[in-house]
Amino acid sequence: MSAGNISFKDFFIVGFPxxxxxxxxxxxxxxxxxxxxxxVGNGIFIILFALEKCLHKPMYYVILNLVVSDILFSTTTLPKIIARYWFQAGNISFSGCFxxxxxxxxxxxxxxxxLAIMAFDRYVAICNPLxxxxxxxxxxxxxxxxVVWVIxxxxxxxxAIRAYPLPYCAENTIIHCYCDHISITSLACTNRALYSVPAFVFAMVVLLSPLAFxxxxxxxxxxxxxxxxxAQGRLKSFSTCSPQLIIIALYFLPRCFIYLSSNIGINFSTDLRLVIIMMYxxxxxxxxxLIYCLRTKDVKKSLLKRLNISINPQNNPTKVNVSTVCT
Known part of the structure; x- marks a missing residue:
């Protein structure tokens, strides 16, 4: 696979213009x-999950997958934009950008x-507890x-395959903090509709399908x-859902706002739009x-137990029965 009509070898990530x-x-x-x-935050959860057998429950396996995905996404995007502002090293190779x-x-x-799997977990737990x-x-x-990781x-x-061969003969500046489909294909010297419409449909499917569920x-x-x-039973049931609801709201609401605003005529400056994108x-x-540790009982107890062991080792036996940490 080769790109056509390229007038540059590298893209340059501008960040906030x-x-x-x-x-x-x-x-x-x-x-x-x-x-x-x-x-650090997500690494602590991974360490707790590895050490505490009581966290080896289906719900925490789902959270573990979310944690791994969050770390990988951040590692994919942040080092390059940090280097751009700290060392003025905003160049990224043509292939590297894709x-x-x-x-x-x-x-x-x-x-x-x-996040949809997390909702499924809570749905079964409350609607079909037996x-x-x-x-x-x-x-x-x-x-x-x-299945999620594979498909x-x-x-x-x-x-990526459809965007790579486009004729990139315009500027090589990515007006974003990382390379995404819109920021790259907007530099192509061709009709973007053939490429932007399928990408928009994909974005809607990915966003709205899990959100609908x-x-x-x-x-x-x-x-x-x-x-x-x-009333106590209702409160207890709602409290088991609150961590997932907070996480879901943080992920979906700002994205829906950005997508809807662009389609109903609400315009933002480029910098403000990038700030919102980086925030969500x-x-x-x-x-x-913080939500896992403060709003999830098992994780909170595991963390406090481990901190107590680290701070006061003399007050703990040599061998700790980890199966009792979350009881």
């Missing part, structure tokens, strides 16, 4: 803080459908997540919870670990 040079260091430091926070584009859309696809142990097993969750390749790969699941959950006679791309991976 209106940002003054004196703020480059500040923005780079902020993005580095976000990246380190994502690695590889980044592919992974950006791939991990975005995986995230959306993993069948939950038989339906939501570790093996079934493994197969569902595996998630299809559309991003198709987009999530909305259906939680509407059904709300109806089931309202039928519970005990990076804020959820950074804040999700």
């Amino acid at each position: 209106g940002l003054q040079r004196e703020y480059y260091g500040t923005v780079a430091a902020l993005l580095l803080f976000v990246y380190v926070s994502i690695l 590889i980044q584009m592919y992974f950006v859309h791939y991990f975005g696809t995986v995230n959306a459908f993993i 069948r939950y142990p038989n339906i939501v097993t570790r093996l079934n969750i493994f197969y569902l997540c595996l 998630g390749h299809a559309c991003p790969l198709m987009m 999530i909305v259906f699941s939680y509407c059904t959950i709300i109806v089931a919870v309202l039928r519970i006679s005990s 791309s990076l804020f959820p991976p950074m804040i999700n670990p």
